[in-house]
Amino acid sequence: MAKTYDYLFKLLLIGDSGVGKTCILFRFSEDAFNTTFISTIGIDFKIRTIDLDGKKIKLQIWDTAGQERFRTITTAYYRGAMGIMLVYDITNEKSFENIKNWIRNIEENASADVEKMLLGNKCELEEKRQVSKERGEQLAIEYGIKFIETSAKASIRVEEAFYTLARDIKAKMEKKLVSKLYTPRGGHQLKASELQKKPTSWLSRCTIL
Amino acid sequence: MPDCSENYEKEISDGKNARNIKCKYCNSVILTPSTAAFTSFEFQLPLIRQSKINEQNPETENVSLFWAVTDMFTFQNVGFSNTVGNNKYLTCADCEAGPIGYHDLSNKMSYVALSRVIHS
Numbered sequence: 187m188a189k190t191y192d193y194l195f196k197l198l199l200i201g202d203s204g205v206g207k208t209c210i211l212f213r214f215s216e217d218a219f220n221t222t223f224i225s226t227i228g229i230d231f232k233i234r235t236i237d238l239d240g241k242k243i244k245l246q247i248w249d250t251a252g253q254e255r256f257r258t259i260t261t262a263y264y265r266g267a268m269g270i271m272l273v274y275d276i277t278n279e280k281s282f283e284n285i286k287n288w289i290r291n292i293e294e295n296a297s298a299d300v301e302k303m304l305l306g307n308k309c310e311l312e313e314k315r316q317v318s319k320e321r322g323e324q325l326a327i328e329y330g331i332k333f334i335e336t337s338a339k340a341s342i343r344v345e346e347a348f349y350t351l352a353r354d355i356k357a358k359m360e361k362k363l364v365s366k367l368y369t370p371r372g373g374h375q376l377k378a379s380e381l382q383k384k385p386t387s388w389l390s391r392c393t394i395l
Numbered sequence: 396m397p398d399c400s401e402n403y404e405k406e407i408s409d410g411k412n413a414r415n416i417k418c419k420y421c422n423s424v425i426l427t428p429s430t431a432a433f434t435s436f437e438f439q440l441p442l443i444r445q446s447k448i449n450e451q452n453p454e455t456e457n458v459s460l461f462w463a464v465t466d467m468f469t470f471q472n473v474g475f476s477n478t479v480g481n482n483k484y485l486t487c488a489d490c491e492a493g494p495i496g497y498h499d500l501s502n503k504m505s506y507v508a509l510s511r512v513i514h515s
Contacts, residue, residue, distance in 0.1 A: 189466075189468075190430065190466075190468070190469050191468060194468055222443060222444060222445060222492075222493075223441045223442070223443070223445050223453050223484075223493075223494065224443075224476055224484060224486050224491055224492075224493045224494060225491070227476050227477050227479055227484070228476065228477045229474045229475070229476055229477070229486065229491065230475045230476060230477045230478070230483060231474075231475050232472070232473065232474045232475070232488045233467065233468060233470050233472065233473050233474075233475075233488070234471075234472050234488055235470075235471045235472060244468045246468075
């Protein structure tokens with residue numbers, strides 16, 4: 187059967203327990219089916235289809251399913267991941283401080299060119315805020331990644347966050363494809379791929395090479 | 396509630412789903428037209444609402460009409476539960492109502508129960 191999509195991206199949600207990753211996984215629903223068979227066994231992953239510039243993109247989104255309680259996530263979980271949403275809770279200072287640890291965990295376990303994005307969740311709880319938007323922005327700049335404040339509960343900018351991450355992965359893949367197609371053989375190869383890399387990585391500080 | 400209480404004939408066109416398959420509760424699109432094949436066999440599917448939670452022995456009903464999906468990425472929006480035995484149960488991606496069907500890990504097929512979704 188012919189493929190019904192153009193791209194398939196595996197995305198992970200990472201961050202401390204209680205930052206709202208499960209709510210981010212999809213639109214928060216008032217009609218929570220929380221006394222049922224499904225909530226007892228738990229959800230492994232979700233598949234969602236989005237449209238980007240006329241291309242059909244399948245997102246396979248995985249939650250850490252409680253593994254984060256052990257403050258570390260295994261290599262197996264990161265395998266094949268193309269995008270990672272780093273999530274903290276703006277009303278929880280500790281969850282923000284731990285983002286650095288999560289980034290270290292990602293650098294140790296995930297593919298070096300995985301696309302990352304920082305989400306400050308629960309922005310509907312302004313009166314309980316402990317982490318300013320500026321600090322979130324500053325941290326994102328430090329790591330050369332994008333940043334957005336979301337409210338999964340009030341459905342604010344969650345979709346935008348997924349679209350942004352997916353768009354960046356798609357751009358990266360297309361760039362790779364172009365450099366593959368137009369790279370001349372032999373000695374020029376290295377130079378060409380270096381040039382291709384520049385536009386995406388000008389912000390990023392050093393990552394592990 | 397037996398499957399045959401509804402007439403599904405108009406939903407099948409060339410052996411496939413004629414219309415969108417959506418969640419009964421929140422209208423989230425699960426499958427777009429003509430992406431799943433109609434099939435019939437017997438399966439004991441756990442009820443969406445259980446009277447008491449009993450993981451080992453959930454209340455089930457006999458379901459016999461399914462939409463079969465060969466590639467899981469054919470789904471527009473769907474959730475996969477953690478593994479139970481040889482299966483993963485399928486849920487609505489948005490409101491997590493389910494099981495709306497199941498995924499068989501041995502043959503990678505997914506089956507959506509006609510009685511657990513709406514067609515529109």
